Amino acid sequence: MSKPTESELEILSLLWEMKQASVRQVHERLAETKDTGYTTTLKTLQNMHAKQMVSRNETHRTHIYRPATNQKDTQKSLLRNLVSTAFGGSAQKLVLQALGEENPSKEELDEIRAFLDQLENKK
Incomplete structure (x- = not known):
């Protein structure tokens, strides 16, 4: 898995908490703390799906997204990268x-x- 951007990590954090969610549900949670457009949330989730950060159930009209990696593994990977690059x-x-x-x-x-x-x- 590639390293998530700040926006992607924010969405992953929500999905880890929610377990699964539609774009609308993710967007509503993001909108509680930041000013972001629905299409931006949709595009970010589509990019995350292309990068295999999330899986997507397409059997219904509303696609449901799930995190493709667990929180602990992602945190370990990000921490290793941070320690290596920022703290020598x-x-x-x-x-x-x-x-x-x-x-x-x-x-x-x-x-x-x-x-x-x-x-x-x-x-």
């Missing part, structure tokens, strides 16, 4: 940058600590 292959630099830019809550820090403990215990 260093996951440490990525994490430090992310934590430095955000103000994580105590709960988030506790989850991060628990995850790090889990990683250390695997070694």
